[in-house]
Amino acid sequence: MSAHAHVSQLPRTAHTGRVTQARVALSEWTKLHSLRSTRWSLLVGFLLTIALPVLFAAVTSSHWGSMSPHERADRHPLDIALAGVNLSQLAIAVLGVLVITGEYSTGMIRASFTAVPRRLPVLWAKTAVFGSVAFLLMVPPVLIAFFASQAILSRHHILQISFSHPGVARSVIGGAVYLMLVGIFALGIGAIVRNTAGGIAAFAGIFFVIPPLMNVLPTSWNNAISQYLPSEAGRQVFSLTHGDHSLSPWPGTALFVGYCALALAIAAVLLVRRDT
Amino acid sequence: MIEAHDLTKDYGDKRAVDGLSFSVRPGIVTGFLGPNGSGKSTTMRLILELDAPTRGEVTVNGKHYREHAAPLHEVGALLEARSVHTGRSAYNHLLALAQTHGIPRRRVEELIDLVGLHDVARKRAGQFSLGMGQRLGIASALLGDPSTVMLDEPVNGLDPEGIRWMRNLLKGLAAEGRTVFVSSHLMSEMALTADHLVVIGRGRKIADTSTKEFLSQASGNVVRVRSPQAAELERLIAGPNVTVTVLQPGLLEVHGLTSAQIGDAAAAGGVALHELTPKEASLEEAFMDLTREDVEFKAAELEDEEAAA
Incomplete structure (x- = not known):
């Protein structure tokens, strides 16, 4: 074989960039927007956040005449406007889990950790990028849901509430804050469990199974404990009214942020220690 | 340059790599030879610190892999197990890896052309054939223009033309002064490509010698x-x-x-x-001679396990 054949065709590059947190974040942005599952989950989250309030508002408006005073008193305009958040949180949580477990199920995680062997920058970047995207994409639908449901209910003065009314803007934007935090919490769970089905099951268990189980406890225990559950603490940020046995908006949010931080801290410790 | 010292890895009760010490020098192609399941892939994962060794240590270019500020410029690796998200296009996969080091898009395009994936670069990697997946893996490995290239079974799934291309690429990379470490269970392939051989069986080093010497010794x-x-x-x-x-x-x-x-x-x-x-033994025969004991031992062990179960 001639010497000529022994020269690789690999073009050289003078580039010698080091790994930085900002670069890893850019990489995670590319990973996030280049997958169909991301686009679908976010689209479903976006649409559900709007569709459910619009539907509830339409039904409430058309049945208002035949409702009992008791039923009417039970309808709160902000509950209607933010009803979609309860459903779209599922789409956001599933995506949060997938952001990390999708890498484990496909083997991509090996490529990611070969490029960033210190690993933690990957976790922080995923959290920051996915959290930001979830928040920014969920602000428009909660606003649309609020104003659309108010427009549909415009014939019923008792169901009108101003955006400038104390707590309303906080609750509406709080819907997007809640969805962002749910996504981050789910991402932390996914990083701990490393398996899509397991991650979604763990999230569903914490958010949808444990809370109703609390009703089995004596009322005094239930009242004392339930308010500190992640789901209960978290929802205070998009609730206008607060019962005797629930936290106020900001302490509740702070506690939910704490749960997110705890999930991410456990994930971080495991991420560095475990084999891939 | 890769230097392993007393590298050992246990998975539960099973010892996958057992006291492995070797060094891989720049400027030549070093073959990493062993039957399937002998610990080649595990050793490579240990080099990249994807797995932590139970004992011993391994450095690349004088440092633990994790300690490098720009790992992709130090080591380019192709692992045997697929390491690509099936839902992402080849272009976006390479771009995401490149961005961690601030490597420009131009470089991504260069690599896609080099490995011949230009026409399918926007297709989802899940639809790739084994050979195309292998080429994508090689593009990822060479993205950072690394001084050490480490490839696990790189000719798997390549057609004859692809195998020849790979052979020339490896020799070319070595001729440029890079460290080239290539694993294979195919002796014939190694005879044509590798200058030096590290042979392992059941996680232990059996031979560490030049290909020429290995062949002449084994022919007896x-x-x-x-x-x-x-x-x-x-x-x-x-x-x-x-x-x-x-x-x-x-x-x-x-x-x-x-x-x-x-x-x-x-x-x-x-x-x-x-x-x-x-009669000169082929590399294949030489290899069989060397590893026969290990393979037989393994088969006997398996039978014992089956009998016990």
Whole structure:
């Protein structure tokens, strides 16, 4: 074989960039927007956040005449406007889990950790990028849901509430804050469990199974404990009214942020220690 | 440059890599040889610190892999297990890896052209054939223009043209002064590509030698002799360390003597020879000889396990 054949065709590059947190974040942005599952989950989250309030508002408006005073008193305009958040949180949580477990199920995680062997920058970047995207994409639908449901209910003065009314803007934007935090919490769970089905099951268990189980406890225990559950603490940020046995908006949010931080801290410790 | 010292890895009760010490030098292609399941892939994962060793350590270019500020410029790796998200296009996969080091898009495009994936770069990697997936893996490995290239079974799934391309690429990379470490269970492929061999079986090092030496050692003294007086010759060369196999009437295979010794003995005894051929073992045979014990041991172990179950 001639010497000529022994020269690789690999073009050289003078580039010698080091790994930085900002670069890893850019990489995670590319990973996030280049997958169909991301686009679908976010689209479903976006649409559900709007569709459910619009539907509830339409039904409430058309049945208002035949409702009992008791039923009417039970309808709160902000509950209607933010009803979609309860459903779209599922789409956001599933995506949060997938952001990390999708890498484990496909083997991509090996490529990611070969490029960033210190690993933690990957976790922080995923959290920051996915959290930001979830928040920014969920602000428009909660606003649309609020104003659309108010427009549909415009014939019923008792169901009108101003955006400038104390707590309303906080609750509406709080819907997007809640969805962002749910996504981050789910991402932390996914990083701990490393398996899509397991991650979604763990999230569903914490958010949808444990809370109703609390009703089995004596009322005094239930009242004392339930308010500190992640789901209960978290929802205070998009609730206008607060019962005797629930936290106020900001302490509740702070506690939910704490749960997110705890999930991410456990994930971080495991991420560095475990084999891939 | 890769330096492993007493590298050991246990998975539960199973010891996958056992006290492995070796170094891989720049400027040549070093083959990493062993039967399937002998610990080659595990060793490579340990080098990249995807897995933590139970004992011992390994460094790349003088540092633990994790300590490098720009790992992709130090080591380019292709692992045997697929390391690509099936839902992402080849272009976006490479771009995401490149961005962690601030490597420009132009470089991504260069690599896609180099490995011949231009036409499918926007397709989802999940739809790739084995060969295309392999080419994508090689593009990822070379993205950072690394000084050390480490490839696990790189010719898997490549067509003959792809294999030839890979062979030239590896030699070219080594000729440029890079460290090239390539694993394979195919001896024939290594004979054509590798200058040096690290051979392992059951996680232990069996040989660490140049390919040339490995071949000549392994061929031993096997000589094929054809003679009309075969029985007479057999008597003449008989000795304590000599075994003679009769392949067919008049054709012998002699272990333990050189062709010169047999020729001299025949001349002294007045026996006519029609053929006297020193037989060089193929790398394949040499490898089988070396690892036979390990493979047999493993098979016996498996039977024991089955019996116990």
